[in-house]
Amino acid sequence: MSADRVPLAVVGAGPAGLAATAAAAAAGVPVLLLDPAARPGGQYHRREPRAFGARDPHALSPSGRDWHARAERLLADPLVTHRAGATVWAAQHRGDGVLLATDDAAGEVVADAVVLATGAHERVLPFPGWTLPGVLTVGGAQALLKGQGVLPGRAVVVAGAGPLLLPVSAALARAGAGLVAVCDAGDPRRWLAGGPRGLPPAKLAEGASAVATLARHGLAVRPRTAAVRARGDGRVEEVELARLDARWRVVPGSERWVAADALATSHGFVPDLGLALALGCRLAGGPTPSAPPAVAVDAYQATGVAGVWAAGEVTGIGGADVAAHEGTTAGLAAARAVGGAVADDALEAAAAHRRADRAFLTALGAVLDVPDGWVGWMAPETVVCRCEEVPLGRIDDAIAHRGARDVRSVKLTTRCGMGRCQGRMCGANVAGVVAARTGAPAPDAAALERRPVLAPVPLGRLGGA
């Protein structure tokens, strides 16, 4: 298969990828923008402009007040080629550039430089009943509400952790979802972990506004509380709430069943590392020991792999604003590397944004911390890997009787992470179980993120000769 050559490819059309595209095009470099979705925006701009923090998207989005109009203008730039519906299923670093294989008709492209902006996905902790119909992710509840005007239920429990919790709860309350309870597994004080400068005033104001909305509906966020079981005949009918200690272990005697017909639950985000790992990018730990690994980058978003830059959630969870700052820096740095006109001060100014974001990232990192006590919520029959239907008991058996001591051995002996999602949903949780069971301080948390096939692709479309 002969591949087209381009100077710069950007993978992912979310806030980071679009910022990188805009920066590189402004520097006069032709950009090929690849994204699986039909329209640009990524999770953030596609689903709901206020997804990440109930803030005013226009005030905070660096792309401007009329974000979508700007995006359309950017894609109309003759230097920008937007290939919508193109999923990168494999990547390979070659002597003459980076090969990206896509599942659309074009098939392959070789780029001199690549900006990885592949984003992140929600993490859901497993507990008995979490696979019942009626249990959905917090982001999923939001997508239903904003995207389709559908409520997940009439008596909804929102329980989990992370920055989506408050804004989605407030939105559900406003829409009349009949919220039963809003539970945050963490301690709200952790928002202040980054110090007084950690949270920009706008974000504090929006958090306060969401809290006020909930209060008007007679609700207060229950700190250090989680949904640890769900049950019902064919779909969720009751949810068990329990108090947690600092390590997220259930406080004995605190459990209480409440009636509910829907449970929205998720616990932060996991960077989508597959493409970066396929290209040999190095990973770094997050701001806390339990934070999911992310792509390590320097001050200019370079990954250390020749020709590869990374920006946005894939380099650490930071939200759309931080992602856009990083995207601009990555786009300028990559453009310069392929001959674009980028002034030193423009690049330095972009990089300075990232340094300014650091206090916020520290605060956010603390919010995203997931201590390992959740492993104790599960029963032996609780499914950890949904694609392959692997229960906790089988993982425990592999550890106790098959000599599995690490994530990869558990995968190979239980099939965890071998199914359709290739570990996207369960990878961090399997790593958490292995860490909790073996006491290994640093298991290879990214073991299930290594996936040479980045997205399922029909064999007939590979078209080899």
Added chain:
Amino acid sequence: MSGVPTEADVVVIGSGVVGAACAYELALALQRVVVVDRGHLTAGTTASGEGNILVSDKPPGPELDLARASATRWRDYAGELARGFEYEPKGGVVVAPDEAQRAGLLDLVAQHRDVGLTVDVVEGTDLRLLEPHLARDLDLAAHYPDDAQVQPVLASSALLAEVRDLGGDVVGDCEVLGFDHDADGRVTAVRTTRGTIACGAVVNAAGPWSPAVARLAGTDLPVRPRKGTLLVTEPLPRLVHHKVYEAGYVDTLTADTTTAQVSAVVESTAAGTILLGSSRELAGFDPTVDVAVVRRIAARAVRLFPVLADAALLRTYVGFRPWVPDHLPIVGEDPLVRGLWHATGHEGAGIGLAPATAQLVRAGITATPAPCDPLPFRVSRPSLAAAAAPVVPA
């Protein structure tokens, strides 16, 4: 860091299927065994194999003898090991997509019949009954009922669990640093990152890494890594019932090139996925999954089973098989370093050949009867001394 036992009868280096089988057979022979692996258990070549137990792909000769003894022993294991490993005696179907492969296949079938192997030539409706989804223009195949399949990591872990049950030890993250020798040069102990193990014998079952172990003992092995790529589909209803491969696969086994050789090998697993192989290239320890090789393997598989065009590719993986210039495993005591036994060089056939290899090692160390003639596999055979290794990129 926890230590290792200070003494053993035999130290086995490598926890892949060959090391695991050696340890098990030795433990059955009442040897006190310690298995050490420098990394995670069973995470090397075995973890990236298909789990083939094949007699069909080997022309008559010593390797076929080893394969037949092994196939019998695998059947025993399926009955005697306490933990399951997805043993499937499903048989192999060898097809011939072109005239040249057809001639080669019929020739091999004739040779196999001469040595008493069970094989049927199937055509037309009989072939459709065996494999309903095979491409319509493939109208002749050889059916080998004695081919089988296991899930290799489960098989190894099941063997290692038996070793523990029999009083042996299995220690991961334990790298061999060197050997102690007596005045005659015989190995007396293995020095590892977790301590020294005094022992009567050592088994080098480190697969493609076995030359590095040999060099620590002051000797060498002509083993090189040969890279293989496998594709895995989404779980599907049973579309493929046997291990199906094209006859040209047998030729790629002995074609030693630094560019990838590809021929189709297609089989379902107990988990419902379909494994697609195969490629072979002498390219050092380069773990890159080559997109072009993936495309070629997919195309060959769809050529055999057009129904697979709609099946989603979920995963690929690359493994390194221990290649030997004369394409025979190396099993036996090192002529220069007494007490050091090699069990390596099985290339892509290590899963299938592990049990009889282990019995050969057990027979040598404990002076008990062997399952087949050990001499063709000895380290000092002339074909190894004469064979010149091809140029392999660093």
